[in-house]
Amino acid sequence: MNLIWKYLRPHWKLACLAPLCVLLEVWAELEQPDLMAVIVDRGILGGEPDVVTPTGIKMVVIMIIGVVGGILSIYAAGRVAYRFGADLRSDLYSRISRFSFSDVDRLEAPSLITRMGDDVNRVQQVIQASMRLLFRAPFMFVGAVVMSFMIDTNVSVVLLALMLCSFVFVIRIMRSSLPLFVDQQRKRDGFVSVVQEILVGVRVTKAYTNEDVESRKFNSVNANLLDSTIKVSRHMSFMMPFVSFALNAGIIAVIYFGAGEIEADRMKVGGIMATINYLAQIQMALMMASHVILSITQAEASVNRLREVLDTPTEAESDERLRDGSTPLPYSPGDVVFDNVSFSYDGNRHQLDGVSFNLHRGETLAILGETGSGKTTLVNLIPRYYDPSSGSISIDGKPLTSIDRRELQSKVAMVMQHSLLFSGTIRDNMRMGKPDATDDEIMAACDAAQMGDHIRSLADGLDHVLDQGATNLSGGQKQRLCIARTLLTRPDVLILDDSFCSLDLLTEKKIKMELDKLTMTKIIVAQRISSIRNANQILMLRNGQVEACGTHDELMNSCETYRETFRAQTGLSNSNSGKEALS
């Protein structure tokens, strides 16, 4: 609720206008049956024909007032709801884009995208609907009851009792339907994820001719969904017939008791007609309100999911806390030092355990190790995508936590394992590395990444448009573009996290030769020893710990695992290097 107030408050004037206009609308609607009664009772039955036309004109005027109220309230509600949505989305986006990666991991990217989309939409729609309908029901209820009491007390008491009865009934049905709706949503999610999985795994399914296995899997979620949907509709199907029956019972009661009142001369025929009309209006308002209430309860889950995002601190906020309020130091290039660094994603299992090394400016560090040995984790700590659980990392003798994070991240560039490009032209993508890059600069970087020839072979060159996810490029081409993009940023520290895995050996070698020409500090995560033989230091990681560290020759002499790896990769035995064996 706090969240909703917070975002409604800036638009409070418009937000108040909506219910006020609804009040006007309700008043106009309630006046009509009363005036109708005047026409019937005084005009027709009372023998005063002169009242008919003026009363008719009065009705038209009141109606127009009501319609103006209605239009204004729709206008106000629509405007407020859309402003609310836009403000909320804007806040969410700017927060999410400043979240730490551990928070992004925790909340999961697809879920964040859904929150920005569906969840905000749901809340926005509910706000729009409830600004009108939620106010309409009580206004209408109170107004109609007052009006009918003014016509006749006894009939109104019966009426009120009937209304309360159906009100209680509607609320009960609504409340008991909630778990059914939740269940239906869950079944629907399950259905979608099974279809998705079947689509993703279709090659495997076909290769093992398990089509019937997948069909069975699908049929069971399909049947579950059907089941749950039918349960919901069975439950809800009682509501409308019951409510309309209650309304009709009300009509019968009004006529029956009304007849008595007419006989006793406490009421007139027109009064009966007016009361019947009030009845119908109350019922309509009640139904609409109950649907809004249902959607409010359903939207509660969305509000909670949004609140979780808004309550997560951004990186800058947590940095502030880390530095105890002192101003961040400027970044300057220098040696990268790891001092007894440990890291754990979940607090239980250590991905890194007591890692120390000292990398001088301009040197190349290579990191080798098995899957899960902590290579990617280690490099992610350098641009502070994550902070170590214990130990410290420093550049130029300054601890990373004291350096301005944005400056650090703009100077420490990383090419990730999975290539990610954006929809747009190749030039747009390259300019993400350097916004003011000229075509010559871009082509130079692409040449270094061995992508220049391919771009030149394209009819539209740098204007070539990439789809979302760059599905129109091969894995190797994407990887090369990512490397080129990072080279454009001219970083002080270049991190390549297994960035050659989709490249063939010749291309990889050419890129390596280009990289050797550059003087920046380089950290290369690799699988193949051949690609990192010349590194100043080679770090062997095993289960998050440093197993050995040294140059190729040192490790060949001192480290059994390294020797074994080298042998396995080259198929050469009993030799210090591949070169000798080949010559």
Added chain:
Amino acid sequence: MRNPMAQRPHIGGTPEKARSNRKTLLRLLPYWKEHWLLMTGLLLCSVASVGVTLAAPYLIGRTIDDCISVTDGISIDYPLMSMYLFALAVIYVLGSLASWAQEFGMTWVSQQIVAKLRRQMMDHLVNLDVNYYDTNSRGDILSRFSNDAELVKDGMGQALIQVVTTVVSMIGMITTMIVLSPSLTGLVCLSIPLVLLLTRIIVRRSRRFFDRQQVALGKMNSVVEESINGLRVIRSLGREEDWRLSFEKANTEMRLSGTKAQINSGLLMPMLRVLDNFTYILVAVVGGMMALQGALTVGTIQSFLLYTRNFLRPVNMIATQMNSLQSAFAGAERVFDMLDVVPKIMDKKDAVNPSADVKGHVVFDHVQFGYTPEKQILKDVSFTALPGQVVAIVGGTGAGKTTLMNLLSRFYDVDGGRILLDGVDVRDYGITYLRDSMAVVLQEPILFTDTVQNNICYGDPARHSLEEAQESARLAMAESFIERLPHGYETVLLRQGENISHGQKQLLTIARAIHSRAPILVLDEATSNIDTHTELLLQKAIDNLTAGKTCFMIAHRLSTIRGADLILVMEHGQIVEQGTHDELLAKGGVYKGIYDAQFDVA
């Protein structure tokens, strides 16, 4: 009586139109026919509930006229009134029952129909060619299952019955009203064209804004999706501000067009209410005057007023419900389009299904192939793999290595030449027999949301005991990591196996391949993401496994293929060199170049 929220006319963007409504309707008919008995009952129910909406106002009018006499002092005929009211109560009860039966019954039928449609879609889909999956995006296929099917459901259920009952009740109402008073009926009918015109104008006006909002929404969604998924890259390149600005632009655009669409479409209800009330007042005033002249009774005015309330609302409902029907037809058409796709790769009538396993003698005989006619991927590929041989395929990206394997397992059929397995063209085998003879490990390790055990046994679901799964895991060297998982073989892999590492996933896909015991093994770059330590183990596993089997391996690392019996070097869809490692090295050609690069000897 229906859900009042549904009764509010919903205006959206321009509805998509089906190419042929008639054809689609004809194809949908059999689905209804299955429930014809129920459907007939439902139709009767809807006629009954329409009857109630007609009879009740009439009866109320009569009650007021016949039982309450005000001419000479007020007197009420209680016995007659009780009779009338009792009749009214009976009619109402029947009406409520009928409308309940009709509402629930219709929803039930439409849900059954859609569930059946979905079942048919999936049964058909899993048997479609791989080509279908390659040429249609997952999102598109998925939306046929969820969105299009939902559209059909809404159209078939709510919209259809609403249109039918509305038409029936309008005809009934007009008839009754004409009988009661032709002149007042004329007055009420005057507003029909106005309602239609107004609805048309407003719907058309707001549709423009809805379409614009849809475009803005799409733009915003793609900005959000790309930037959140690519947050790491954006941050490492320091481009957050640019993205935030483009988000804000899309967000504002969306707010503006959305507000306009809402406000414009929101006009419809109050405007209709104007007409509604105006007619109501007109009836009251004109009716009142007529009553004064004695041409009409008060009860008739009351009946008319109730009819007027019930009469005008449905007119605009039809317009909006027609949109819903329109979308349902378009959705149904997309569903049928998918059901109409005929798989090209099917068993021949006289398909060979030998009882014994294949030996694994594979011959590619002048094979030509392209995914599209314009672009040839394989140009005249020929080679022979003898039973038990290990064939390694090397070459750059796009050389056609994966295509080779797609053809072998008949994911695609050759355009020219032929592929022989044990001397028989692969197209002459039964597909199940052919594919069961092969175990495939794909480039991307794909696992299912299921237990580790079931994922391994997927290779051959007939053998699914724990012991058998353990045996396959042991051979794939996956045993030790599986046992360290929280629930061992019972551990459920989450979405695409996100709770285990990439290398571990690959080990599981290899275990799955081993489990299938197929005589032919296809490994597509399977080893390229496994670390050296695991690869050492894996190498041993593959050595054991390949004994007696024909094995095709696509790999970048030469160390893993040094022991191959035959190495195919591919370039631009052709085999440029083939032979053993030593032969090819001695030749000093393309292979030697790649080999040298591997060992940094230039």
